[in-house]
Amino acid sequence: MPRKLLILIADGMGDYPAQELDGRTPLQAARTPNMDAAAAQGTVGTCRTIPSGMPAGSDIANMAIMGYAPKRYHTGRGPIEAAAQGLDCAPSDLIYRLNLCTVSELSPSGLMLDHSGGHIQNEEALNLLQVLRTELDTDQVQIIPGFQYRHLLKHTDGVGTLEAGLDLVPPHDILNTPLAPALEVYARSPLLDSMIHRAHSILTSAWNQTQANAIWPWGQGPPLALPSFAHTFGLRGAVISAVDLIKGLGRAAGMDVLDVPGATGLVDTNYQGKVQAALNFLEHGDFVFVHLEGPDECGHAGDLDCKIQAIERFDEHIVGPVMLDLARMEGAVCMACDHLTPVGVRTHTTEPVPFCFLDSRQIQSGAHEGFSEAAAAAGDVHLEAGHLLLPYLLDRMQEADG
Known part of the structure; x- marks a missing residue:
């Protein structure tokens, strides 16, 4: 088996047909010559990354694509990001993801205007958190700074409390x-209800010049434990991403976490740096999971042009360079999204995702015309569980070895 495999994830890339695009999806409307070429020479299909009964989260979807069944291993979004930071947690601790966000007002008639606090910059966020930690931290709960709008809340000995079961x-x-x-759910917890309202009062003071005026704890659970990726799949692996979610999954699985300067989690990121880091790792490693957040952020923003861009x-700066190097390293590549983030609904959905797989030893001719949601739906491979994708890819690579 050519032991060089890359999985390239364009977070939230999948979408619905849009009237503004004459019934095409953003993926169909975008210029994607490299993914189209891969589809013409390889295999396209679909994969259900969100198990039935679980929410359509990037945490669940990416865990599945990395080969781990979410229904068995997933404990929450917060614990994954805590793993990324190497946060010291006891088995009895409850870890939440904590967003800095923007609300019209923190009341039943208020609206959630922006889940990212206006895409707050990291330095601004850390300044806000310094004040919030001074005012809100106790022996029971502590705010843990993260990156941009993504942070953590540690609830010491929170497992077994009513907060652990809140939806x-x-x-x-x-x-x-x-x-x-x-807010009705938060109101069931005097602890969380008091915390979010006190934070809103602090953040709506005149000293705060950012758009972030609220905190939002969610995705709580006990610490994450995953079996070793190397022992499970026999591969030395690495992850590359700007977001703690992916780093946490990689670290929990014992994979290398490759930091790339200039990786932002937005459309404007260090694409070249991510590709170079991946190729450098594959000089001695076997597997790299490269994650791009940009399409998902555009989907949440409801910005069609941004998503196409x-x-x-992704196609030009990630897929293209990888394709050029594929034959040299006798490797294989899979391009996919973790879930759909349709511009029209501005959140994640649970439909199966499109994927394209190309092995440098199994080049076909005219297999498919372009890569899109429709092409994938018409493909020959339809995996009913996301954690089956990686074993499927490895089996295909073994077939190529003869």
Whole structure:
């Protein structure tokens, strides 16, 4: 088996047909010559990355694509990001993801305007968190700074409390909708209810010149434990991403976490640096999971042009260079999204995702015409569980070895 495999994830790339695009999806409308060429020479199909009954989160979807069954291993979004930071947690601790976000007002009639606090810059976010930690941290709860709008809340000995069982909604799932249902859930916890209202009071003071005026804890769970990726799949692997979610999954699985300067998690990121880091690792490693956040952020923003641009940049600056190097390293590449983030709904959805797989030893001719959601749906491979994708790819690579 050619032991060089890359999985390239354009987060949230999949979408629905749009009237503004004459019934095409952003992926169909985008110029993607490299993914189209891969589809013409390889295999296209679909994969259900979100198990039935689980929410359509990037945490669940990417865990599945890395080969781990979410229903068995997933404990929450917060614990994954805690793993990325190497946060020291006891088995009894409850870890939340904590967003800095923007609300019209923190009341039942208020709206969630932006899950990212206006895409707050990291330095601004850290300044806000310094104040919040001074005012809100106790022996029971502590705010843990992260990156940009993505942070953590550690609830010491929180496992077994009522908070552990609360169905806290992700802020990106309720954009431009009334906060009443979500605030009713917070109200069941005097601890969380007091914390979010005190934070709102602090952040709406005149000293705060950013758009972030609220905190939003969600995705809580006990610490994450994953089996070793190397022992499970026999591969030395690495992850490359700007977001702690992917870094946390990689670190929990014992994979290398490759930091790339200038990686932002937005459309404007260091594409060249990510590709070079991946290729450098494959000089001695076997597997790299490269994650791009840009299309997902554009989907949440409801920005069609931005999403098309993000897809085109993924194709040109990530897929293209990898394709050029594929034959040299006798490798294989899989391009996919983790979930759909349709511009029209501005949140994640649970449909199977399109993927394209190309092995340098199994080049076909005219297999498919272009890469898109429709092409994938018409493909020959339809995997009913996301954690089956990686074993499928490895089996195909073994077949190529003869």
